[in-house]
Amino acid sequence: MASAIANSEEVFTPRQQQVLTAALDLLVEQGDRLTMTSVARRASCSKETLYKWFGDRDGLLTATVQWQAAKVKAPQVDRWRLDAASLRHSIEQFARDLLGTIVGDVSVTLNRLAIGHAGAEKHGLGAIVLENGPLAIRKRLKPVLEAGREARLLRFDSSEEAYRSFFGLVVRDAQIRLLLGETFTPAEAEIARDAARATEQFLAIYGVSHHAT
Amino acid sequence: MASAIANSEEVFTPRQQQVLTAALDLLVEQGDRLTMTSVARRASCSKETLYKWFGDRDGLLTATVQWQAAKVKAPQVDRWRLDAASLRHSIEQFARDLLGTIVGDVSVTLNRLAIGHAGAEKHGLGAIVLENGPLAIRKRLKPVLEAGREARLLRFDSSEEAYRSFFGLVVRDAQIRLLLGETFTPAEAEIARDAARATEQFLAIYGVSHHAT
DNA sequence: GCCGAACCGTAACGTACGGTACGGTTAAAG
DNA sequence: CTTTAACCGTACCGTACGTTACGGTTCGGC
Numbered sequence: 001m002a003s004a005i006a007n008s009e010e011v012f013t014p015r016q017q018q019v020l021t022a023a024l025d026l027l028v029e030q031g032d033r034l035t036m037t038s039v040a041r042r043a044s045c046s047k048e049t050l051y052k053w054f055g056d057r058d059g060l061l062t063a064t065v066q067w068q069a070a071k072v073k074a075p076q077v078d079r080w081r082l083d084a085a086s087l088r089h090s091i092e093q094f095a096r097d098l099l100g101t102i103v104g105d106v107s108v109t110l111n112r113l114a115i116g117h118a119g120a121e122k123h124g125l126g127a128i129v130l131e132n133g134p135l136a137i138r139k140r141l142k143p144v145l146e147a148g149r150e151a152r153l154l155r156f157d158s159s160e161e162a163y164r165s166f167f168g169l170v171v172r173d174a175q176i177r178l179l180l181g182e183t184f185t186p187a188e189a190e191i192a193r194d195a196a197r198a199t200e201q202f203l204a205i206y207g208v209s210h211h212a213t
Numbered sequence: 214m215a216s217a218i219a220n221s222e223e224v225f226t227p228r229q230q231q232v233l234t235a236a237l238d239l240l241v242e243q244g245d246r247l248t249m250t251s252v253a254r255r256a257s258c259s260k261e262t263l264y265k266w267f268g269d270r271d272g273l274l275t276a277t278v279q280w281q282a283a284k285v286k287a288p289q290v291d292r293w294r295l296d297a298a299s300l301r302h303s304i305e306q307f308a309r310d311l312l313g314t315i316v317g318d319v320s321v322t323l324n325r326l327a328i329g330h331a332g333a334e335k336h337g338l339g340a341i342v343l344e345n346g347p348l349a350i351r352k353r354l355k356p357v358l359e360a361g362r363e364a365r366l367l368r369f370d371s372s373e374e375a376y377r378s379f380f381g382l383v384v385r386d387a388q389i390r391l392l393l394g395e396t397f398t399p400a401e402a403e404i405a406r407d408a409a410r411a412t413e414q415f416l417a418i419y420g421v422s423h424h425a426t
Numbered sequence: 427g428c429c430g431a432a433c434c435g436t437a438a439c440g441t442a443c444g445g446t447a448c449g450g451t452t453a454a455a456g
Numbered sequence: 457c458t459t460t461a462a463c464c465g466t467a468c469c470g471t472a473c474g475t476t477a478c479g480g481t482t483c484g485g486c
Binding site: 109111112114116118119127134164165168173175177179180181182 | 243333340377383385386394
């Protein structure tokens with residue numbers, strides 16, 4: 001129950017998921033100053049049940065974050081052939097996923113929550129968010145990058161370094177601005193355009209020149 | 214007193230600055246769950262004085278952020294001649310400043326605080342941090358970029374766009390990881406190396422090729 | 427030396443909220 | 457029909473902390 005990061009495969013009953021949904025909604029609406037009473041009211045359950053299921057307030061928040069973060073698992077890009085065009089397409093797809101996720105209400109809320117907790121000695125939520133956000137994408141992108149290097153389409157020393165630059169080119173200052181309270185919600189088209197630009201720039205840095213060596 | 218963003222040129226007496234220093238120290242130590250009592254104790258002043266000077270808890274925090282943010286004013290890079298080497302040097306200098314600031318304890322603390330407030334309908338602190346952090350650097354970098362374009366050393370449509378990519382290449386995922394509680398403190402040398410790499414990458418994207426057109 | 431203003435230290439107030447207790451209701455099991 | 461367990465709704469308790477009040481102390485002005 002206090003394993004925090006260990007088993008990210010916690011299972012919740014449908015009813016419990018209703019409660020977590022209510023908690024997440026309230027979180028998006030009012031930030032982390034939601035009260036146990038408000039969650040109970042919204043979910044039409046008793047506070048006693050909340051404490052029975054989740055232990056304490058922190059347990060409820062942790063469960064909410066875990067549960068929501070686990071839903072981010074986007075489908076793996078399947079069999080990509082190793083030509084320049086498909087590599088570019090895969091990378092651009094990742095960029096769209098990443099950017100689309102990060103500018104979403106839920107992502108902003110969860111990151112705010114985790115950051116707040118990190119400021120109070122409780123790094124558990126931060127680790128969960130990190131693990132299921134950027135790091136999840138990184139884990140999925142890594143084999144693509146390395147296959148690209150194998151095929152002499154990309155050039156880099158460390159896939160870690162390459163990923164971090166990719167992250168920077170995609171996210172830029174969008175995340176911190178959203179976290180700090182700026183309210184802008186880019187349309188799907190803008191996200192796609194930014195993802196394409198980031199992909200171009202990433203390939204300009206790490207791609208192997210189209211001309212001969 | 215409640216003008217928030219209007220006049221960022223608030224003036225504080227030395228004694229008041231001592232109080233703000235104490236508040237900032239406590240903020241770095243314990244995050245935003247510092248109490249008015251603890252600030253009063255640390256600063257050896259009475260709570261009554263705190264309320265008299267700063268109105269309420271929020272006023273104290275706002276004053277702290279304003280006062281600290283105003284200290285970030287790094288020296289403008291003075292007369293730079295417009296050759297490729299000096300342009301590169303200026304950009305790299307900015308990268309070092311930006312990265313060095315962002316990975317600092319104070320920056321992390323203030324950003325956490327502002328993000329927490331942004332999650333509670335109070336965007337004032339977020340605006341202040343944004344204004345005095347990234348945007349301040351942007352404002353100073355912009356003329357450099359545009360002079361570079363003027364001199365046919367750089368190529369971009371919008372200096373805004375170019376700046377945002379610069380920010381991404383420099384900061385990457387470092388800021389969000391720190392905000393989420395990861396504790397790593399890069400040495401001066403690492404910062405310099407990252408700044409150099411980011412500069413290279415930025416020039417690879419926005420620089421005009423060294424060969425003929 | 428006296429006055430008033432500013433300030434210190436501390437005690438006290440009010441309240442919001444996390445956490446607990448308890449009686450009432452449903453519903454499945456036997 | 458009875459039992460048992462899970463759960464709802466609500467009242468209640470304890471506490472932490474923001475805010476206020478107040479008596480005592482320093483200090484500049486006259």
